[in-house]
Each structure stands twice: as C-alpha cells, then as structure tokens.
Amino acid sequence: MTNAPDDAALRAGLDDLLRHGNPPIVIVTARDDRGRRAGCLVGFTSQCAIGPPSYAVWLSVRNHTYEVALRSTHLAVHVLAREQRALAQLFGSVTGHDRDKFAECEWDDGPSGLPILRGAAGWFAGPARRIPSSGDHELFVVSPLIAHGRLDHQPLSFQDVKDLDAGNPA
Numbered sequence: 001m002t003n004a005p006d007d008a009a010l011r012a013g014l015d016d017l018l019r020h021g022n023p024p025i026v027i028v029t030a031r032d033d034r035g036r037r038a039g040c041l042v043g044f045t046s047q048c049a050i051g052p053p054s055y056a057v058w059l060s061v062r063n064h065t066y067e068v069a070l071r072s073t074h075l076a077v078h079v080l081a082r083e084q085r086a087l088a089q090l091f092g093s094v095t096g097h098d099r100d101k102f103a104e105c106e107w108d109d110g111p112s113g114l115p116i117l118r119g120a121a122g123w124f125a126g127p128a129r130r131i132p133s134s135g136d137h138e139l140f141v142v143s144p145l146i147a148h149g150r151l152d153h154q155p156l157s158f159q160d161v162k163d164l165d166a167g168n169p170a
C-alpha cells in the first residue's frame with residue numbers, strides 16, 4: 001500500500017465505494033436520570049451478537065440524543081416501514097437542542113421510561129453499554145430484553161432517506 005491519501009481524497013473514495021449500500025435506518029430513543037427524552041435517526045447500526053442478542057448503534061457526539069444517552073441506562077430502537085418516512089424526517093432533520101420532537105409525534109412511556117414511538121412498525125429495547133471511541137460517533141451496544149411489532153412491509157432504508165438534511169452536522 002502506498003502513502004495514505006489526504007483526508008478529502010480518502011473520504012471521496014469511501015463515499016464512492018459505499019454510496020450504493022442500503023442498510024436499514026432506525027430511530028433510537030433515550031430517557032435519562034433527569035427525565036430528559038431524546039431520539040434521533042440512525043443509519044450506523046448493526047446486529048452484533050446472536051447470543052445474547054446484541055445490537056450496535058453509533059451516535060454522533062454532537063447530537064442531543066448522545067447527551068441524553070450518556071445518562072441513560074437503556075435505549076429503544078425503532079424499526080420503520082417505507083411509509084413511515086415522515087417520522088424519520090422529524091427525528092433526522094430536527095435536533096432536540098432546538099425543538100421538542102416528542103411534542104410533534106405520538107408516543108407512549110415504555111420500559112424504563114423510554115419514549116416509544118407509536119408511528120414506528122416495531123421496536124426493541126434493553127440495557128445499553130457505551131463503548132468509548134475516538135471518532136465523531138460513539139458505539140452503544142443494546143441488549144434487547146423486549147421486542148414489539150412486525151415489519152410486514154418494505155423496511156425504510158438508507159436509500160429512502162439519504163436526501164434528508166441532518167439536524168446536526170456530523
């Protein structure tokens with residue numbers, strides 16, 4: 001391998017290689033020990049263990065959701081159908097630093113006080129562990145203890161929402 005390309009060239013090269021990928025897109029919600037609620041759209045996710053079941057989400061350190069997740073013991077992960085893009089837009093293009101998203105959608109108090117979004121096809125939730133890292137996103141591993149709902153339709157995926165402007169710059 002030759003010298004590493006400069007940052008801009010490397011980013012452009014990666015964008016070119018990865019732009020056709022279509023991972024599922026989810027909404028992560030949190031509630032902290034002060035009663036603050038937060039949630040944002042997340043494309044950096046992966047199932048990461050079968051037993052015990054584990055699911056990884058990466059949260060931007062600039063997000064209101066990250067601040068709240070730091071003081072939350074549990075996280076909820078909402079799975080969306082394609083028809084539920086409006087909910088994705090609310091949670092992906094608005095930041096809780098400026099607006100209360102929960103005043104603009106329907107939700108219920110769920111396990112551990114987590115806000116559960118009625119408009120999502122399904123959700124799962126459980127204790128979450130932060131794995132510190134040095135990048136602009138940090139890893140939280142959720143160990144689901146409860147799962148609800150069904151995804152009978154096409155899931156909402158990255159290609160369906162890549163045109164949205166993020167509420168916070170990454």
Ligand SMILES: Cc1cc2nc3c(=O)[nH]c(=O)nc-3n(C[C@H](O)[C@H](O)[C@H](O)COP(=O)(O)O)c2cc1C
Nearest residue numbers: 040041043044059060063064065094095096167168
């Ligand atoms: C297509 C798309 C994918 C996104 N993926 C992530 C992600 O993986 N992790 C993350 O923390 N934010 C991601 N965001 C950005 C947040 O959802 C967005 O900045 C949101 O407004 C933050 O809200 P908050 O400040 O209330 O947490 C994504 C946004 C879009 C539009």
